[in-house]
Amino acid sequence: MKLLALDTSSEGCSAALLVDGSVTERFEIAPRGHTRLLMPMVRELLSEQGLAPAALDCLAFACGPGSFTGLRIATGVVQGLAYGLDVPVVPVSSLAAVAADAIARHSLAEGDGIAVAFDARMGELYWACYVCRAGQPQLVGDERVCAPGSVELASGITRWSGAGQGWALRESFPAEVVDAMTAIDETLVPRASRVAELAATAFREGAGVSAAEAQPVYIRDEVAWKKLPGR
8 A cells, every 4th residue: 555644734744655564754843834844754755665656555634623724735636636646535633643643652551541632722721531452542522622621531431641832731621630630742743753653544445535525624614604593
């Protein structure tokens, strides 16, 4: 399998190329540099492997939640490539990508929980709970946007780790949520390498959408829409 993955959903900008199970990545923290950096990263990765874009089997991108502007950049690039190459796209949750990074970096065990938090601005967080299953994150419940004081842990999990930059706001979290953590890594941001790994598994299981269906997931917009009068 040859898969190209992109992420611009946070202040990090990255591209990763998965070729027959081996992943290479370009990653840079560049809050305002996504547009400038992304395509050169893609070209470098393909050149290193001696691959033409036409050799790719599928594409993947971190579809959100995250920075609205960043999500639109990755979505636009992946749609353009998918249209031109006529290959499917696998959207991957940005929260799941961070959960996968936490599992790998901190050697989390089967059944461990990962509570992922991103700063959504405007006094809110993007929040999701995952459980480690066969070395990969499995979503428990729903991804949501909420106030820091409203975050909750999924039931039935006894060992938890916190991941994501939203944990910098943990002084505003409920005490029982913070106290349940055995470790917290607030340095983790989405990375294309984790997007690639999750997408490869999903693609083998039949996932993949057309270029037109490769859309960002904002969560906040969806929630706001539901709250409009008469909706």
